[in-house]
Amino acid sequence: MSDALDEAVAAQAAWMEDLLVELVAAPTVLGAEEAGQAVMARAFADCGLDPVDVPLDARALRADPHASPFSWDVAGKRNVVATWAGEDPDRGRSLVLNGHVDVVPPAAADLWTGDPFVPRRDGDWLYGRGAGDMKAGLVAMTGAVRALRASGVRLRGDLHLQSVVEEECTGNGTLACLLAGHGDGADAAVLTEPHPDHLTLAQVGVLWFHVDVRGVPAHAARAAALGRNAFDAAGRILDALRGLEGELNAERHAHAWYRDHEHPIALNPGVVGAGDWTSTVPAACTLSCRLGLYPGQDPAAIMARVETTVARAAASDPFLVARPPVVRYDGFRCEGSVVDEDEPLVRALSAAYAGVHGTPPALQATTATTDARHFVRRGTPAVCFGPRAEEIHGIDERVSCASMVETARVLARFVRTWCGETTEVRAGARTGGETDGNS
Numbered sequence: 427m428s429d430a431l432d433e434a435v436a437a438q439a440a441w442m443e444d445l446l447v448e449l450v451a452a453p454t455v456l457g458a459e460e461a462g463q464a465v466m467a468r469a470f471a472d473c474g475l476d477p478v479d480v481p482l483d484a485r486a487l488r489a490d491p492h493a494s495p496f497s498w499d500v501a502g503k504r505n506v507v508a509t510w511a512g513e514d515p516d517r518g519r520s521l522v523l524n525g526h527v528d529v530v531p532p533a534a535a536d537l538w539t540g541d542p543f544v545p546r547r548d549g550d551w552l553y554g555r556g557a558g559d560m561k562a563g564l565v566a567m568t569g570a571v572r573a574l575r576a577s578g579v580r581l582r583g584d585l586h587l588q589s590v591v592e593e594e595c596t597g598n599g600t601l602a603c604l605l606a607g608h609g610d611g612a613d614a615a616v617l618t619e620p621h622p623d624h625l626t627l628a629q630v631g632v633l634w635f636h637v638d639v640r641g642v643p644a645h646a647a648r649a650a651a652l653g654r655n656a657f658d659a660a661g662r663i664l665d666a667l668r669g670l671e672g673e674l675n676a677e678r679h680a681h682a683w684y685r686d687h688e689h690p691i692a693l694n695p696g697v698v699g700a701g702d703w704t705s706t707v708p709a710a711c712t713l714s715c716r717l718g719l720y721p722g723q724d725p726a727a728i729m730a731r732v733e734t735t736v737a738r739a740a741a742s743d744p745f746l747v748a749r750p751p752v753v754r755y756d757g758f759r760c761e762g763s764v765v766d767e768d769e770p771l772v773r774a775l776s777a778a779y780a781g782v783h784g785t786p787p788a789l790q791a792t793t794a795t796t797d798a799r800h801f802v803r804r805g806t807p808a809v810c811f812g813p814r815a816e817e818i819h820g821i822d823e824r825v826s827c828a829s830m831v832e833t834a835r836v837l838a839r840f841v842r843t844w845c846g847e848t849t850e851v852r853a854g855a856r857t858g859g860e861t862d863g864n865s
């Protein structure tokens with residue numbers, strides 16, 4: 427039975443690799459996700475499902491307390507979803523398979539071996555920005571569904587597919603799906619992020635904040651007498667924030683999933699902008715940072731600690747005391763989440779993994795965030811599991827095509843046992859082709 431399903435997945439391998447190449451060739455950075463969503467809509471249709479758009483509605487998102495703040499325009503953006511309706515939902519469980527189509531920028535395109543958005547195959551590796559994080563995951567979940575349908579499986583419970591935007595900056599894409607009712611209240615969710623050989627049960631929250639520091643511009647030649655350098659001042663703010671990072675990591679012992687991590691809470695000054703001329707003292711500097719927080723911590727509490735840290739640094743600095751920096755929020759503001767090891771989802775997905783690989787997967791925590799938190803907060807247990815990738819967010823990001831197909835094998839087995847399979851004769855088929863089963 428499983429052998430036949432494995433063969434059905436193997437038969438999709440070429441279709442899956444073609445889809446991966448097409449997706450990686452779509453440079454779906456923030457604001458340019460549509461090319462990838464068009465591909466995913468066709469892929470869902472190619473599984474015999476009806477793709478449905480879930481647009482991002484700025485007003486509806488901003489009205490939800492769990493949306494992350496955003497300053498950019500989301501008009502015209504869409505998630506693409508599809509539902510494979512179960513035939514006996516009372517006796518089957520529902521499931522969401524979720525992946526994000528958006529990718530982070532290449533970081534430094536000149537350091538890549540090739541163009542980050544021209545997919546390149548080398549042995550088992552497929553190179554390209556987003557190949558691992560997480561287009562191969564989107565492909566694996568879609569390939570699993572295509573294999574199940576091609577082999578004639580009929581599910582009892584509903585299966586929901588979601589290809590979402592904005593996972594890398596806000597998480598508002600998945601939130602929009604749930605607010606629209608798609609997959610909301612499902613019995614489980616699997617996010618096919620690049621988490622191979624383990625299921626991710628715990629994740630940190632993430633806060634994006636931006637510190638605006640002002641200076642006094644002057645000719646560089648008179649900098650000492652007349653200028654006040656905003657970039658230098660921002661450096662002193664960053665020193666203070668590094669102190670907060672140290673404090674937060676020292677608190678890891680109170681958090682079960684993270685006490686053995688050396689450095690679970692990372693402060694990343696990711697973007698710095700200052701000045702407009704090399705011979706002018708910069709008048710302004712903006713320091714854009716990402717900071718993690720433990721599951722169970724309220725993002726508001728971490729925001730308060732960031733603001734206090736910045737205010738204290740300013741109060742003890744003669745330059746900054748006269749020009750108090752401003753802390754703004756734009757992008758991620760989200761809590762962490764944890765799923766219990768005894769959840770039926772964890773046991774069933776582990777069993778499916780063991781059926782393919784021989785041994786059960788490890789159960790882990792990640793020091794990153796994913797959209798799993800939205801499901802968990804709304805009562806749907808959610809874990810991450812997916813293909814093997816290297817250098818995500820780095821140079822020469824790549825994904826193992828074999829692991830993508832193996833992920834699809836695990837998912838296909840899992841979907842069949844989780845949602846349940848019905849072999850009952852469809853109503854209407856009983857009387858030899860009568861289409862109205864209501865007789």
Ligand SMILES: [Zn+2]
Nearest residue numbers: 526559560619
């Ligand atoms: Zn990801």
